[in-house]
Amino acid sequence: GQNIDQPTEMTATEGAIVQINCTYQTSGFNGLFWYQQHAGEAPTFLSYNVLDGLEEKGRFSSFLSRSKGYSYLLLKELQMKDSASYLCAFMDSNYQLIWGAGTKLIIKP
Amino acid sequence: IAGITQAPTSQILAAGRRMTLRCTQDMRHNAMYWYRQDLGLGLRLIHYSNTAGTTGKGEVPDGYSVSRANTDDFPLTLASAVPSQTSVYFCASRPRDTGELFFGEGSRLTVL
Numbered sequence: 001g002q003n004i005d006q007p008t009e010m011t012a013t014e015g016a017i018v019q020i021n022c023t024y025q026t027s028g029f030n031g032l033f034w035y036q037q038h039a040g041e042a043p044t045f046l047s048y049n050v051l052d053g054l055e056e057k058g059r060f061s062s063f064l065s066r067s068k069g070y071s072y073l074l075l076k077e078l079q080m081k082d083s084a085s086y087l088c089a090f091m092d093s094n095y096q097l098i099w100g101a102g103t104k105l106i107i108k109p
Numbered sequence: 110i111a112g113i114t115q116a117p118t119s120q121i122l123a124a125g126r127r128m129t130l131r132c133t134q135d136m137r138h139n140a141m142y143w144y145r146q147d148l149g150l151g152l153r154l155i156h157y158s159n160t161a162g163t164t165g166k167g168e169v170p171d172g173y174s175v176s177r178a179n180t181d182d183f184p185l186t187l188a189s190a191v192p193s194q195t196s197v198y199f200c201a202s203r204p205r206d207t208g209e210l211f212f213g214e215g216s217r218l219t220v221l
Contacts, residue, residue, distance in 0.1 A: 048208060
């Protein structure tokens with residue numbers, strides 16, 4: 001079967017670093033996505049990993065290990081505007097996205 | 110229009126009524142999707158269309174229907190709304206050559 005799991009909620013301090021983990025199981029894999037969703041808004045694309053390793057994009061980085069079925073999103077120099085839900089999703093063999101329930105990130109001053 | 114547009118943004122509906130949520134994109138994307146998002150659950154796929162003229166069922170298709178007469182439009186119809194269909198509905202599109210989804214702003218539907 002297919003499943004995907006990420007923590008429900010995390011809290012971090014402004015200016016700090018936080019890592020949001022995502023684990024998945026699937027027989028067919030065509031990449032892993034991270035999206036950001038502010039309350040009451042639509043999800044917006046953050047990153048896409050299809051090969052193992054770290055992809056860096058400004059303050060955000062995403063890592064993938066296909067053999068472990070594991071990814072993380074790393075947010076550096078946290079800002080209050082980073083308070084949002086972060087959605088992890090993998091693309092299966094039919095090119096459909098399977099979504100995690102999202103991790104609500106709370107940033108405290 | 111720039112991107113993907115949904116209408117209405119919010120609607121309160123009596124149970125048993127018929128409702129169509131509209132979705133239009135001007136990016137000429139081949140694939141389009143309808144998701145519902147409920148508190149504590151991930152985005153769940155209702156129906157999808159890989160190209161104009163074709164549609165497919167997602168994870169939670171019961172009670173919903175779609176059509177894809179052309180590339181731009183992908184309406185979602187609730188034939189007879191029930192309270193369990195109270196949710197936020199997102200339409201999304203994807204170009205052929207990438208996996209990135211582009212989302213509409215969402216339609217908040219309340220069925221009483």
